[in-house]
Amino acid sequence: MQHFYxxxxxxxxVDPEVLxxxxxxxxxxxxxxxxxxxxxxxAKQRLEAARRQVATLxxxxxxxxxxxxxxxxxxxxxxxxxxxxxxxPRKHVITCAIEHPAVLSPAKQLGTEGVDVxxxxxxxxGIVSPEDIRRALxxxxxxxxxxxxxxxxxxxxxxxxIAQIAHQAGAALHVxxxxxxxxxxxxxxxxxxxxxxxxxxxxxxxxxxxxxYARKGTRFAPISYGGHHERDRRPGTENVPGIAAFGAxxxxxxxxxxxxxxxxxxxxxxxxxxxLERIPGTGINGSRWNRVPNTSxxxxxxxxxxxxxxxxxxxxxxxxxxxxxxxxxxxxSHVLKAIGLSDDRARASMRFSLGRGNTAGQVDALIEAIGxxxxxxxRISVHA
Amino acid sequence: xxxxxxxxxxxxxxxPLANARGSDRSHDRKGVVVPEYVTVIPNVSTExxxxxxxxxxxxxxxxxxxxxxxxxTVVGMTMQLWNQRRLPELASEAGAPSGSGRCCSLDDxxxxxxxxxxxxxxYYVVNFEQQFEEHVVKPFVEEYLAGRTxxxxxxxxxxxxxxxxxxxxxxxxxHYMATGHYARVRFDAAxxxxxxxxxxxxxxxxxxxxxGLTQAQLARALFPLGELNKPEVRDIARSMDLAVASKGDSQxxxxxPNGDYAAFMDAYLKEKxxxxxRTSGEIVTTEGRTLGRHEGVHxxxxxxxxxxxxxTGEALYVIATDPASQRVxxxxxxxxxxxxxxxxxxxxxxxxxxDDGATMRAQVKIRNKxxxxxxxxxxxxxxxxxGVRFDDPxxxxxxxxxxxxxxxxxxxxxxxxx
Numbered sequence: 001m002q003h004f005y006x007x008x009x010x011x012x013x014v015d016p017e018v019l020x021x022x023x024x025x026x027x028x029x030x031x032x033x034x035x036x037x038x039x040x041x042x043a044k045q046r047l048e049a050a051r052r053q054v055a056t057l058x059x060x061x062x063x064x065x066x067x068x069x070x071x072x073x074x075x076x077x078x079x080x081x082x083x084x085x086x087x088x089p090r091k092h093v094i095t096c097a098i099e100h101p102a103v104l105s106p107a108k109q110l111g112t113e114g115v116d117v118x119x120x121x122x123x124x125x126g127i128v129s130p131e132d133i134r135r136a137l138x139x140x141x142x143x144x145x146x147x148x149x150x151x152x153x154x155x156x157x158x159x160x161x162i163a164q165i166a167h168q169a170g171a172a173l174h175v176x177x178x179x180x181x182x183x184x185x186x187x188x189x190x191x192x193x194x195x196x197x198x199x200x201x202x203x204x205x206x207x208x209x210x211x212x213y214a215r216k217g218t219r220f221a222p223i224s225y226g227g228h229h230e231r232d233r234r235p236g237t238e239n240v241p242g243i244a245a246f247g248a249x250x251x252x253x254x255x256x257x258x259x260x261x262x263x264x265x266x267x268x269x270x271x272x273x274x275x276l277e278r279i280p281g282t283g284i285n286g287s288r289w290n291r292v293p294n295t296s297x298x299x300x301x302x303x304x305x306x307x308x309x310x311x312x313x314x315x316x317x318x319x320x321x322x323x324x325x326x327x328x329x330x331x332x333s334h335v336l337k338a339i340g341l342s343d344d345r346a347r348a349s350m351r352f353s354l355g356r357g358n359t360a361g362q363v364d365a366l367i368e369a370i371g372x373x374x375x376x377x378x379r380i381s382v383h384a
Numbered sequence: 385x386x387x388x389x390x391x392x393x394x395x396x397x398x399x400p401l402a403n404a405r406g407s408d409r410s411h412d413r414k415g416v417v418v419p420e421y422v423t424v425i426p427n428v429s430t431e432x433x434x435x436x437x438x439x440x441x442x443x444x445x446x447x448x449x450x451x452x453x454x455x456x457t458v459v460g461m462t463m464q465l466w467n468q469r470r471l472p473e474l475a476s477e478a479g480a481p482s483g484s485g486r487c488c489s490l491d492d493x494x495x496x497x498x499x500x501x502x503x504x505x506x507y508y509v510v511n512f513e514q515q516f517e518e519h520v521v522k523p524f525v526e527e528y529l530a531g532r533t534x535x536x537x538x539x540x541x542x543x544x545x546x547x548x549x550x551x552x553x554x555x556x557x558x559h560y561m562a563t564g565h566y567a568r569v570r571f572d573a574a575x576x577x578x579x580x581x582x583x584x585x586x587x588x589x590x591x592x593x594x595x596g597l598t599q600a601q602l603a604r605a606l607f608p609l610g611e612l613n614k615p616e617v618r619d620i621a622r623s624m625d626l627a628v629a630s631k632g633d634s635q636x637x638x639x640x641p642n643g644d645y646a647a648f649m650d651a652y653l654k655e656k657x658x659x660x661x662r663t664s665g666e667i668v669t670t671e672g673r674t675l676g677r678h679e680g681v682h683x684x685x686x687x688x689x690x691x692x693x694x695x696t697g698e699a700l701y702v703i704a705t706d707p708a709s710q711r712v713x714x715x716x717x718x719x720x721x722x723x724x725x726x727x728x729x730x731x732x733x734x735x736x737x738x739d740d741g742a743t744m745r746a747q748v749k750i751r752n753k754x755x756x757x758x759x760x761x762x763x764x765x766x767x768x769x770x771g772v773r774f775d776d777p778x779x780x781x782x783x784x785x786x787x788x789x790x791x792x793x794x795x796x797x798x799x800x801x802x
Binding site for chain 1: 459462464493497506508509510511513551552554555556557
């Protein structure tokens with residue numbers, strides 16, 4: 001059976017061009033980037049080239065890029081690092097309810113360290129209100145952390161406006177950009193952000209590599225301790241093959257941005273229009289506008305999303321719902337609950353996230369499979 | 385997984401088992417005897433896909449592997465029923481819950497996933513935590529608080545395994561579900577009913593927990609281990625190199641660590657913000673003499689001897705618990721003997737029921753470890769209520785436990801002791 005992948009917000013396949021970089025680097029560039037000899041210098045060159053590539057994609061300077069072990073580490077470094085480095089006597093942090101656990105959990109951790117944490121509610125659009133942020137700001141607020149694009153809904157947050165509001169109040173802004181990078185143009189200067197988290201494997205690079213953009217002059221403390229790597233901001237021998245691959249992926253993303261976004265939006269709309277037109281009792285979760293072009297979160301009233309994910313997988317279509325817990329079982333989505341969906345509708349929802357490998361033919365096959373699965377599930381469901 | 389890999393895996397599994405036929409089992413005792421599973425339901429279609437409920441234990445793993453070997457289309461699913469980290473009081477010193485092989489532990493999911501990979505079947509973990517709490521954990525706690533002694537396994541079978549799981553099987557296009565239960569099902573053409581029969585291995589027979597199954601559920605349930613003895617199951621698992629072949633059997637109630645149900649209840653009620661102090665009260669004798677105090681009626685079950693906290697010359701047993709007066713009545717062993725009770729919410733399986741005023745001979749089992757004893761069932765006007773009178777008084781007939789009626793191997797039906 002053929003398997004088609006519609007879960008690019010979970011992770012992406014490594015692009016062949018990126019793979020070539022990773023493999024050649026793994027095979028040949030084995031030096032430690034801190035070593036002074038020929039081998040170390042070769043590694044250092046790849047490291048710094050990748051840093052420039054990532055910086056270019058988001059309009060930053062190379063020195064503002066800190067490579068990490070992934071998006072989660074970048075978020076932790078930003079949130080814990082900036083807040084712990086702040087000197088205010090009584091610190092306050094603002095985030096929102098639809099953030100990824102990689103933001104909510106470090107925020108919660110700060111709560112146990114005596115920091116006040118405000119978690120803003122978000123309306124049914126899945127877009128944070130800048131006014132809510134303005135109201136939540138206090139003189140003691142050191143950090144506002146809001147995601148750029150939501151991983152489940154794809155909704156884009158008004159980052160530039162939030163940055164202005166935060167800065168007026170003297171607070172720094174961290175943005176979890178993991179789901180936006182490569183899907184929409186990112187210009188950290190125009191957005192006005194202080195910290196921006198990125199992940200390689202959402203960008204057709206391998207897992208285990210990410211980066212944090214830290215605007216020049218932004219003070220943050222390290223969260224782990226070791227050597228003087230990454231300008232004393234993140235210790236540990238650099239994962240040069242992974243970082244080089246991330247750099248190649250960033251460059252590729254910049255080159256393909258216009259083509260990718262247009263094509264994926266077209267495919268996404270083809271999927272949504274067909275589903276909404278042909279299947280009664282369906283709809284889009286969150287705002288239809290202001291979304292990244294590849295993401296569609298739909299509800300199918302009366303079906304169990306978990307059952308549908310399995311049914312679709314057995315038909316050869318990989319999609320997702322909610323978040324996986326440690327056993328691999330699915331748990332109800334905190335994002336869908338946060339934007340006010342009923343438990344039933346949250347259970348009946350699933351996410352389709354498209355990527356470079358998808359074609360119109362695959363989308364049409366997916367539409368057929370969704371139609372058949374929904375009809376089957378509605379027929380047999382006694383609990384709906 | 386590509387097709388060729390699947391068949392490769394399948395042929396690897398099939399090889400050591402070739403030529404072993406179930407019909408030869410009783411004649412051939414030489415070496416490792418691996419019986420072919422011979423279905424006892426004549427009209428089971430061999431084409432329809434089967435969802436196997438995989439716990440990660442040796443029994444359900446073997447079921448999945450046997451069905452794959454027979455060439456059936458199989459999908460494996462593990463039910464996530466309870467989050468072990470939910471009640472921190474029950475965690476061991478290391479921070480992780482104590483005990484191994486417990487319900488839904490990550491180790492068990494790991495084992496099930498590994499077996500599924502080994503035999504080349506699709507595998508999923510499905511989350512039934514919400515339904516499990518609603519239909520099993522809550523009633524379990526409420527029954528204890530009401531002075532009864534519940535059997536969560538039966539509730540789980542009725543409401544989760546043979547209901548939600550079957551629905552999930554439906555969802556993914558599987559017509560049958562198979563489990564590692566030791567029991568047998570057959571269709572009786574004469575009565576037009578599916579019958580439930582005890583397992584060949586009487587020591588592992590689990591029909592006591594399956595008395596709630598309806599005809600519709602039995603029509604779609606496969607129990608491939610019903611014809612096998614446990615050692616044979618382990619032999620099969622070993623011959624197929626299943627990773628779980630020598631894993632220990634699961635024990636007790638899966639979501640209650642170390643069988644300490646009172647500690648579980650305390651932790652659960654604390655999480656729910658329910659004060660348990662209010663159920664503390666007096667320990668009295670059958671004559672009404674007060675012997676002391678206890679910390680909650682839910683800590684006691686009929687027939688219990690330990691944990692009374694009273695030192696007397698003679699052995700004392702719990703005779704009854706009454707949540708209304710919060711009294712625990714104790715007495716001697718003789719006080720526990722009783723010959724009659726009423727079974728409520730009776731589910732009839734192999735027969736349609738006992739008519740009003742009619743009687744029927746049967747063997748009745750009143751708890752899992754009880755040897756079914758001869759009794760007379762008498763019908764009431766209500767098909768779901770049956771009077772039971774044992775030929776000889778039985779010890780500790782406990783409200784809340786199941787009463788299962790047998791005619792030899794055949795399960796007639798069963799209900800709950802009132």
